[in-house]
Amino acid sequence: MSIGLTGPVVVGVDGSPAATTALRWAADEAALRELPLKIVYVSEDPGPRLGDGVAEAALSSAGHGITEHAMTEVRAMRPDITLTSEVLRDDPAHGLIKESESAAMVVVGSRGHGGFHDLMLGSTSLQVSMHARCAVAVVRPPTAPEQAGVGAVGRIVVGVDGSPQSGAALAFAFDEAQRRGCGVTAVHAWLGPITTGAAGMPFVYDIDTLRAQEESVLDTAVAGWHDRYPHVDLERITMESSAAAALTEQSMGALQVVVGCRGLGGFTGLLLGSVSQALIHHAGCPVVVAHLRAGADK
Numbered sequence: 001m002s003i004g005l006t007g008p009v010v011v012g013v014d015g016s017p018a019a020t021t022a023l024r025w026a027a028d029e030a031a032l033r034e035l036p037l038k039i040v041y042v043s044e045d046p047g048p049r050l051g052d053g054v055a056e057a058a059l060s061s062a063g064h065g066i067t068e069h070a071m072t073e074v075r076a077m078r079p080d081i082t083l084t085s086e087v088l089r090d091d092p093a094h095g096l097i098k099e100s101e102s103a104a105m106v107v108v109g110s111r112g113h114g115g116f117h118d119l120m121l122g123s124t125s126l127q128v129s130m131h132a133r134c135a136v137a138v139v140r141p142p143t144a145p146e147q148a149g150v151g152a153v154g155r156i157v158v159g160v161d162g163s164p165q166s167g168a169a170l171a172f173a174f175d176e177a178q179r180r181g182c183g184v185t186a187v188h189a190w191l192g193p194i195t196t197g198a199a200g201m202p203f204v205y206d207i208d209t210l211r212a213q214e215e216s217v218l219d220t221a222v223a224g225w226h227d228r229y230p231h232v233d234l235e236r237i238t239m240e241s242s243a244a245a246a247l248t249e250q251s252m253g254a255l256q257v258v259v260g261c262r263g264l265g266g267f268t269g270l271l272l273g274s275v276s277q278a279l280i281h282h283a284g285c286p287v288v289v290a291h292l293r294a295g296a297d298k
Contacts, residue, residue: 005104007134008038008084012096015066018109022139023070025286026076026107029137032179035104036082038069042068042095043087061089093127100132107137110280115164129289130261135172136289143252143284151252151284152185152235158258159247160188162217164293165260170222172290174229182255183233189246190217190238244278252284261291 011026012018023039030037059225067085074083088095100106106128131135151157158173160166177184192210215238226234228274239246251257257279279287 004032005035005135007102007104008036009033009105009107010038010040010096010099010103011107011234012040012042012092012109013066013070013265014041015069016109018139018141019140019249019275020070020073020109022109022137023074023105025076025137025139025276026105027074027081029105029107030081031078033104036084037074038076038099038103039067039074039083039085040096040099041067041085041087042090044089044091058120060087060089071122093131096128097131097133100134100136101126103134105135105137106132107139110138110140132289132291134291136291138280138287138289140280140283140286147252147284151250151254152183153253155183155185155235156180156256156258157185157187157247157250157254157285159243159260160186160218160221161243161260162221163260165290166221168261168290168292169260169288170225172288174225174257175230175255176258176288177232178229180255183235185235185237185250185254186218186222187237187239187246187250188221189241189243190214192240211238211240248278248282248284251279251287254285256286256288257283258288258290261289 009026009030011023013023027037043060043063064087067087074081090098096106096108122176129138138232156173156177158166158169160170173184173186180262184258190210192207215236218236218238222234222236226232237250247257247259259279
């Protein structure tokens with residue numbers, strides 16, 4: 001079964017080493033899915049500061065130079081995929097979000113300069129991840145050698161919490177794993193109650209019962225997808241931990257870590273706060289944010 005992504009894989013480039021890494025990853029992903037690749041350079045509109053337009057023309061020329069160089073590199077490594085490119089004058093985040101409306105996936109690097117200055121360090125990454133209309137991949141640097149064997153090595157890691165959004169993440173993860181011929185490691189993180197009872201005494205709960213309940217959440221969430229992809233090896237991990245810590249740990253040496261754009265329980269506020277920032281800054285592999293398509297439950 002395929003989740004049937006349509007449209008091109010769109011990759012943002014700016015000439016930086018990180019963008020080049022993202023370009024190569026995007027080209028491989030486009031080839032894997034037999035989709036076209038669109039290379040996009042977005043330069044923030046500087047407005048009337050340019051005066052006579054000479055500087056504006058220089059910026060446009062630089063953008064075309066970067067995209068042409070990127071196309072040459074992709075043709076050398078992936079001559080079989082269809083390529084297009086575009087230079088946009090827009091706010092970087094807004095430009096990529098607009099591109100996402102007709103894309104199968106938007107791919108960005110973990111650092112940038114020029115049109116993507118501070119990409120993945122500030123508002124651009126969070127805006128694109130939260131508001132894109134398709135999956136967003138943030139291509140992280142390779143895992144450090146001393147950490148390479150810590151997590152789900154060579155597998156697709158997916159965060160699960162039972163929400164519709166994590167269902168979208170599961171759909172992407174299983175489809176990707178089947179295409180790559182690898183396994184899926186589904187991770188459900190939870191934290192025990194931290195409230196107190198009467199007179200400030202600690203709240204007492206049955207840890208075994210709570211753990212069983214959380215394991216049931218994971219089993220229920222993955223059951224349907226595992227049935228659809230019976231040949232994809234599935235590993236289930238339920239741990240008492242923060243979502244950020246659990247997913248970052250499992251990402252070390254993994255092929256990808258996939259999460260939804262919103263969540264419940266251990267993934268509350270995903271891509272709005274600490275979880276997203278932890279993965280974007282510390283994951284040991286590319287981070288894919290799966291989005292529900294238009295008309296789906298948000």
